[in-house]
Amino acid sequence: MGFKNSNIVQAWLVLLLCLCFGSALAAVHVVLSPAIEANKINETREQVPGLVLGEEKALEMAQKGEALDVVQHQMAVEKSGRKLFYNVYEALISGKRIGWVVKTSGAGYADKIELLVGLDADADKISGLYVLGQKETPGLGNKIIETEWRGQFIGKPASDALTVTKMGASKPIEIDAVTGATISSNSVIQIINTALADLRPALKDKQG
Amino acid sequence: MAKGPTPLERFIQGILPENPVYRQLLGLCPTLAVTNSMKAAITMAGAVMFVLFCANVIISLIRNLLKPHLRIVIFTLTIATFVTIADKFLAAYMYQMSKTLGPYIPLIIVNCIIIGRCEICASRQSVITAGADAIGQSIGFALALSSIAAVREILGTGMFFGLRVLPAAWPDWVIMVLPPGAFLTFGLLLGAVNWYGDRKSKTGN
Numbered sequence: 001m002g003f004k005n006s007n008i009v010q011a012w013l014v015l016l017l018c019l020c021f022g023s024a025l026a027a028v029h030v031v032l033s034p035a036i037e038a039n040k041i042n043e044t045r046e047q048v049p050g051l052v053l054g055e056e057k058a059l060e061m062a063q064k065g066e067a068l069d070v071v072q073h074q075m076a077v078e079k080s081g082r083k084l085f086y087n088v089y090e091a092l093i094s095g096k097r098i099g100w101v102v103k104t105s106g107a108g109y110a111d112k113i114e115l116l117v118g119l120d121a122d123a124d125k126i127s128g129l130y131v132l133g134q135k136e137t138p139g140l141g142n143k144i145i146e147t148e149w150r151g152q153f154i155g156k157p158a159s160d161a162l163t164v165t166k167m168g169a170s171k172p173i174e175i176d177a178v179t180g181a182t183i184s185s186n187s188v189i190q191i192i193n194t195a196l197a198d199l200r201p202a203l204k205d206k207q208g
Numbered sequence: 209m210a211k212g213p214t215p216l217e218r219f220i221q222g223i224l225p226e227n228p229v230y231r232q233l234l235g236l237c238p239t240l241a242v243t244n245s246m247k248a249a250i251t252m253a254g255a256v257m258f259v260l261f262c263a264n265v266i267i268s269l270i271r272n273l274l275k276p277h278l279r280i281v282i283f284t285l286t287i288a289t290f291v292t293i294a295d296k297f298l299a300a301y302m303y304q305m306s307k308t309l310g311p312y313i314p315l316i317i318v319n320c321i322i323i324g325r326c327e328i329c330a331s332r333q334s335v336i337t338a339g340a341d342a343i344g345q346s347i348g349f350a351l352a353l354s355s356i357a358a359v360r361e362i363l364g365t366g367m368f369f370g371l372r373v374l375p376a377a378w379p380d381w382v383i384m385v386l387p388p389g390a391f392l393t394f395g396l397l398l399g400a401v402n403w404y405g406d407r408k409s410k411t412g413n
Contacts, residue, residue, distance in 0.1 A: 010275060011278060013270065013274070013278070013282065014285065017282060017286070021285060025292055025293070028296055032296045032297065032299070033296075033300075036296065036299045036300045036303075039299065039300070039303040110311070134310075137311075138310070138311055138312070142311065
């Protein structure tokens with residue numbers, strides 16, 4: 001096999017195209033990502049009332065024309081020598097804190113899953129869950145976005161790690177897996193557990 | 209190089225005679241999945257048109273450099289690049305639609321219509337032919353998606369493009385906007401297209 005027939009030389013066009021397409025995608029990313037991020041922040045702010053108050057109360061408030069104050073914090077957490085940053089939204093009614101919304105993300109089955117976790121004012125109980133972004137398998141894993149599944153998390157303790165079960169949740173820390181999508185369900189719970197373990201001490205410190 | 213169909217022939221073939229959905233039965237995943245509303249169907253058709261046109265033009269430009277055993281890699285690479293661009297563009301400027309379509313936009317990468325056109329037309333014919341072919345096939349795909357979406361949205365919600373067209377007394381056939389509605393509508397429309405084509409060819413003889 002001579003130089004001309006070697007695999008690398010044969011694949012020159014593939015390599016060149018990878019380089020061109022890669023740079024083009026990087027450019028597109030740089031141009032469009034601020035707009036995408038802004039869309040996500042807007043969506044997050046829209047979800048905050050529902051996540052801390054529950055959908056019904058949030059709707060009631062919106063109908064009365066009342067609004068929550070939402071203050072965005074960036075919290076740094078020291079973890080095994082590295083600094084992690086979380087975006088946390090504090091929800092206030094006339095200056096009094098009524099809850100938190102934590103933005104977090106982690107690996108799913110197909111791609112990154114981005115979550116918003118609502119917590120009560122003392123960061124003791126989960127008050128809601130919203131899936132901001134996911135690309136799980138249609139018909140199986142993407143059922144994590146359904147209200148019914150997400151509703152299981154309301155009222156769960158934030159102090160203990162949650163677990164997934166296929167046998168029907170009986171204990172307070174158990175969550176039913178989506179049928180046929182144990183990995184997606186597990187990913188969501190791992191993402192929540194990690195974020196809460198990281199952030200709860202810091203959120204507790206903010207008391208008073 | 210063997211002479212294939214002219215640009216005009218390619219363009220016309222794609223719309224009805226070789227319609228990608230009703231004649232070639234390709235691209236059925238989006239055909240079934242995103243046709244419960246006209247808006248989603250049109251957005252999907254637009255994204256496919258963008259990707260198909262760009263991929264066909266690029267592949268046609270480099271067709272003389274393609275090695276037979278590496279061509280599929282290059283097709284996939286090109287298609288994936290343009291799909292990613294379309295995905296980012298939707299997330300930036302049409303955020304709600306991008307959430308509605310969800311994973312179906314990235315799944316355009318595995319849409320057989322596009323890789324099929326690269327293989328059949330773009331890797332063998334000139335840029336103009338490949339471009340005309342892409343537009344013709346995309347119009348055919350858009351027609352197929354919108355015909356199914358129109359039936360499903362009107363019967364399922366009484367609306368067309370989100371505007372009410374049937375009287376409010378219409379009992380919405382919810383099944384039409386659910387997955388079974390896609391199979392029912394597609395099957396019946398496909399049957400109708402075949403029946404019509406059959407009849408026409410018989411009377412023609």
